[in-house]
Amino acid sequence: MTDPTSEHDPRRRIPRTDHLLALPEATAAAERLGTGAVRTLVRQQQDRARAGDLAPEDVPAALVAALTTRRSTSLTPVLNATGVVVHTNLGRAPLSPAAVEALVTAAGYVDVELDLATGTRSKRGLGARAALLAACPAAEDALVVNNGAAALVLATTALAAGREVVISRGELIEIGAGFRLPDLITSTGARLREVGTTNRTHLLDYARAVGPETGSLLKVHPSNFRVHGFTAEVSLAELRTLADEQGVPLVADLGSGLLTPEPVLPDEPDATTALEAGADLVIASGDKLLGGPQAGLLLGRAEVIATLARHPLARAVRADKLALAALEATLIAGPAPAGEYVRADPEALRDRTERLAAAVDGGAQVAVVPHPGRVGGGGAPGRELPGWALRLPEVTARRLRLGEPAVLARVHDGGCLVDLRCVPPAEDGVLAGAVRRALTGAGAEPSRLEPA
Numbered sequence: 001m002t003d004p005t006s007e008h009d010p011r012r013r014i015p016r017t018d019h020l021l022a023l024p025e026a027t028a029a030a031e032r033l034g035t036g037a038v039r040t041l042v043r044q045q046q047d048r049a050r051a052g053d054l055a056p057e058d059v060p061a062a063l064v065a066a067l068t069t070r071r072s073t074s075l076t077p078v079l080n081a082t083g084v085v086v087h088t089n090l091g092r093a094p095l096s097p098a099a100v101e102a103l104v105t106a107a108g109y110v111d112v113e114l115d116l117a118t119g120t121r122s123k124r125g126l127g128a129r130a131a132l133l134a135a136c137p138a139a140e141d142a143l144v145v146n147n148g149a150a151a152l153v154l155a156t157t158a159l160a161a162g163r164e165v166v167i168s169r170g171e172l173i174e175i176g177a178g179f180r181l182p183d184l185i186t187s188t189g190a191r192l193r194e195v196g197t198t199n200r201t202h203l204l205d206y207a208r209a210v211g212p213e214t215g216s217l218l219k220v221h222p223s224n225f226r227v228h229g230f231t232a233e234v235s236l237a238e239l240r241t242l243a244d245e246q247g248v249p250l251v252a253d254l255g256s257g258l259l260t261p262e263p264v265l266p267d268e269p270d271a272t273t274a275l276e277a278g279a280d281l282v283i284a285s286g287d288k289l290l291g292g293p294q295a296g297l298l299l300g301r302a303e304v305i306a307t308l309a310r311h312p313l314a315r316a317v318r319a320d321k322l323a324l325a326a327l328e329a330t331l332i333a334g335p336a337p338a339g340e341y342v343r344a345d346p347e348a349l350r351d352r353t354e355r356l357a358a359a360v361d362g363g364a365q366v367a368v369v370p371h372p373g374r375v376g377g378g379g380a381p382g383r384e385l386p387g388w389a390l391r392l393p394e395v396t397a398r399r400l401r402l403g404e405p406a407v408l409a410r411v412h413d414g415g416c417l418v419d420l421r422c423v424p425p426a427e428d429g430v431l432a433g434a435v436r437r438a439l440t441g442a443g444a445e446p447s448r449l450e451p452a
């Protein structure tokens with residue numbers, strides 16, 4: 001090793017911190033990322049040069065490159081090449097351009113609780129409420145809260161705390177990552193009154209359980225699994241007659257967020273059908289098949305919604321202005337990306353996949369294969385959406401994840417499957433570049449691997 005005090009040691013030529021911080025790119029980046037993050041990136045380039053991984057004269061250029069790829073959030077955009085539309089690990093539904101525009105509008109001061117005409121206070125979420133009611137006229141009123149789980153907790157607390165929630169044993173589901181509906185329900189102080197069996201529940205089971213202790217009748221869509229064989233469940237229309245006889249509210253937790261029937265997913269329940277069948281209240285998520293931001297949607301009879309809106313817990317689970325703005329825009333702007341991806345034409349997917357195969361020029365390493373897409377996010381379990389994928393060697397999956405842009409493909413059966421269903425067609429060229437680099441192993445040690 002050279003003596004660092006020697007005149008000839010290249011380390012003496014590493015640019016000084018104050019010099020690097022004064023670069024115009026560095027001062028501009030400091031406004032976006034904060035000075036701390038810029039100093040860290042400066043130190044990292046100097047360290048690389050000291051370790052001999054970077055020539056001293058290349059340090060400024062390496063710093064500029066690191067600054068331009070560094071984002072103001074630690075979240076990294078990912079191209080979803082899994083074929084799973086509502087991908088929980090990728091933030092569920094991607095927002096429509098209209099919803100993104102609404103987010104930016106709502107980011108500053110906005111009249112979220114102000115009537116500009118009179119200068120007095122107004123109610124929060126009126127725009128989102130109006131858009132929901134226009135999209136689902138079967139509902140008399142609507143309330144938006146933080147997410148689907150919050151909607152269920154609010155409804156259960158306001159209607160059944162200290163009393164019983166009557167629910168079928170076949171509908172006591174886990175919604176993901178250890179979160180179980182029964183635990184959520186009992187956390188509100190309501191008691192579970194389980195009826196029927198795992199596979200079969202009859203109207204008589206409910207009728208025997210309903211009485212003076214009943215707070216609500218709850219029907220949950222078992223959104224993430226299917227029971228086959230000797231099964232029976234009671235429809236909302238049948239439960240409606242019981243609810244009327246006993247004067248108890250009938251609540252339906254649908255999960256998926258469809259407001260009207262989706263022809264491609266005939267088994268997936270929707271809010272309009274559930275309300276028309278007699279539900280007093282419907283609960284759904286905003287970021288599943290509706291294709292909007294994280295939100296809990298409560299739709300139903302005016303007096304039930306009013307009861308929930310008045311409850312103190314409503315304040316603790318209220319939706320933020322960004323979600324309200326994005327939800328309203330999603331509803332008004334027409335088909336959101338998630339809906340389009342569910343309905344994607346298999347022939348068009350095949351064409352795009354074949355063009356991708358030609359563009360990456362991977363020879364025998366790549367093949368176009370049939371590959372079913374999925375709704376995901378606990379929706380339409382077992383339903384395969386016909387489509388195609390580009391099959392690559394399994395080693396490319398990690399390189400794709402760590403590349404720029406990051407691409408999440410599906411690792412399956414010894415291969416890496418790149419499915420274009422949920423990739424915006426405008427990104428096909430970018431994706432082809434990423435696949436090409438992953439196949440050759442180029443860019444396999446990108447800057448994102450380094451500690452920040």
Ligand SMILES: *Cc1c(COP(=O)(O)O)cnc(C)c1O
Pocket residue numbers: 147148149150152175220221222223253254255256284285286295296377378
């Ligand atoms: C997804 C889901 C929930 C939870 O909704 P979040 O928006 O994730 O909080 C509740 N019930 C059902 C049936 C679901 O599918």
